[in-house]
Amino acid sequence: MAKSQEILEQLKESGHRFTGKRKIVVDLFIEYKDKYLTAKDVYEHVKKSYPSISYDTIYRTLALLKQENLIEEMEYGDEASRYRLSCGQGHHHHLVCLGCGSIKVVKDCPMELINIDRDDFTVVNHRFEIFGYCSTCGHSNKS
Amino acid sequence: MAKSQEILEQLKESGHRFTGKRKIVVDLFIEYKDKYLTAKDVYEHVKKSYPSISYDTIYRTLALLKQENLIEEMEYGDEASRYRLSCGQGHHHHLVCLGCGSIKVVKDCPMELINIDRDDFTVVNHRFEIFGYCSTCGHSNKS
DNA sequence: GCTTTAAATCGTAATCATTTCGATTGACAA
DNA sequence: TTGTCAATCGAAATGATTACGATTTAAAGC
Known part of the structure; x- marks a missing residue:
């Protein structure tokens, strides 16, 4: 909770807005911090709170978080991309x-x-x- | 040409048929043996000789060649898969x-x-x- | 060479992840 | 409180890949 607040503050500082949907996405990544999640996983989760959530929002949020180095993306074979909370600044x-x-x-x-x-x-x-x-x-x- | 013949013989031995389309695909990989080609590259090339070629045929041929270890598949980001002639048995x-x-x-x-x-x-x-x-x-x- | 038959192919539609877009909503600075 | 522009929605488009019923053909056997 403190952590997600911190992350959202960071987003705000780089000129982005604090929205309820973004908070839910960030909270989800914090909750599953040692796992990779698909865009669909995130979509299904946010849908519980915002039934009208669009994939557009999910993908743009993921792109934003990735661009801000808050999450990492991984691909395996032809499966859907997976994302997880960034584990730190150092190369690994x-x-x-x-x-x-x-x-x-x-x-x-x-x-x-x-x-x-x-x-x-x-x-x-x-x-x-x-x-x-x-x-x-x-x-x-x-x- | 000797090489493609050899490869197609190998296919035949494992119970597959020798078709003109397969020969063209194999010849193409031999011609560009140091490059990666996309399914579309292959499709466009075969289309010159067989204008009615279907993607179904291209993808099944690629899957077959890959299964027989004659070509290798590589993925980069969200771009289309690329294929090249297998460079040998050893791990590399x-x-x-x-x-x-x-x-x-x-x-x-x-x-x-x-x-x-x-x-x-x-x-x-x-x-x-x-x-x-x-x-x-x-x-x-x-x- | 001719028949047979299962593999291969065709044409086209379906699928699946992802992206795009015009219209609408909402965060937040002034 | 209001104006603005980022964020979001709903839905359709895209692009790579797969699936499928109908048709063609390689090649084994006669």
């Missing part, structure tokens, strides 16, 4: 549970460990994610 | 040029360099790709 990677969507942070970055010829290639971005099952979800459903 | 990663779609192979795998607690997490998969611009495309269009 994730262990993503395919069962429950929970994540663990990996601090090591392969870009610092790997050797590539940067004269031959200008790196602008990289992607590194590890998928599997957390201890709760066990060893099931191997793919 | 890619430098992907955001300009022209060409790729370079990286033999090092971060999973061998990084330290994670495998008692706490059962790894089933990982993803590691480096995006940027090749020497031909230069340093432009940073994102």
